[in-house]
Amino acid sequence: MPDEQAVLNPTTGWILLAIFSVLWIGLGVYWGRKNKSFEDHALAGRNVGLALASATAAATWITSNTTMLAPQFALQLGIWGMLAYSTASFGLFLFAPIAKRIRKLMPNGYTSGDFMRLRYGRVAWGIFLVFTLFYSLTWLVSMAMAGGIVLNALAGIPYVYGMSVILAVCVLYTMRGGLYAVIGTDFIQSVIIIVGIVIAGFAVLSKVSMAEIHTNLTANSPALLDVLFPAALIAIFNNLLFGLGEVFHNNVWWSRAFAFREGVGQRAFIIAGLVWFPIPIAAGFVALASGALGVAVPSADMVGPLVIANVLGSVGAIAIFIVVFCSLASSIDSLLAATSDLITEDIYRRIARPTAKPAELKNAAQMITLALGIGAWAVCLPRIGTLASVLFFAGPLVASMIWPIVTGLYWKRASRLGAISAMVLGSGIGLWSYFSIGWYVASLIAAMVSMVCVLLFAAFKPEEFQWQELQEGDQ
């Protein structure tokens, strides 16, 4: 995306970046004062209330993809495209009872890795760690890279500067404030994002009616209104499955299940799903107005900002910049925190330093956050365009973990061999189908193979797992 498409001048962009950077870091330092141990740092004292819990779950799921890609989905896949994107909220809805179950079975747990180790043993745990770290690090890098690209496209800020600033800001406040800072800033970010989307949406509707948009689409892009748009229907399925796999396995969500006050998790994830569901539609429909408004769209991924800047002028450009910056920060901070906690708990504490004290673990988590930030920055520096596609490549890995996790939480018969074969064969055959058939079947096949493995081993070589084995004492 060339700088000429920027909807905001670089000076305004830098001023906004500076204001929000100071705000997030300041809040991180302020909330960081509550952190005394690793438990405080990683899980915000395990006492997060419903308001902050609901907002953090919703905000983490609102990435720059939601605010930038939802309009692109609408532009390319029409009404079904927006609805397809909304189905990603089902991951939050379905995780609600799981969050309750996790809190009940593992009152002293820290990470999703803890569950895999205690439930399925060290081999399954090792495979899980490889898969989840690969996915989380790829997601982190793709988000940081998206940050640089989007800030460049919106305000002409050079890619390297934009990417470096957003990564540095998130690393600083996550390091200092831990999950307290992540959750606190998530609340502010989620409200800013939603209010920004609502204002932009009504501003577009004040310029052009839905009837005019519909007439224009009927004349120029009738496929976007088609009830049976095959590509869009496939997108629904793919988004749904990807959402489930991501939410079920990733420590970003598990750490929240452990951090929310007892009795809060289930309600918080349902509220978060309800908050998230309409956002792709509210953010996406502006793309459908581009034709009726006569906005030229040289690249589909810039359609949202271009339409909003056209309708609201510089105020709209500022609003979209703030919304996108908040969307990026709310996901990058969560990924940094959850991934550093996973490495601290599952590798540093369980393998390298079993006798480490809480204060040492907290320091280790901070250093690992810094290392993750520096590592992601180094990978993002050359701006390798194909790297984002690696995230799609991770789809089969993620999908192969759905069944071992869900059955492991609810079913005593689910076995170690079932989980190991589900992850290895599911991801292997899923990846094979990714290359030999297509991306759109890879996650589905991985999930199917994984399901067959889990069910076969549960039927023919079952275990009688004792749930109390998950209640590992806090050290």
Added chain:
Amino acid sequence: MSFSSGFLTALVYLALIWCAGSSIALLALLWAEWKEGRLW
């Protein structure tokens, strides 16, 4: 078969009002928990 203008209008207005309502609900929830000292 195409989605009608009425459906599109209802979908978009519902989504925008839903978003506005959810931001107000989150703020109200925050206020209520803050008053009781139960934020975290």
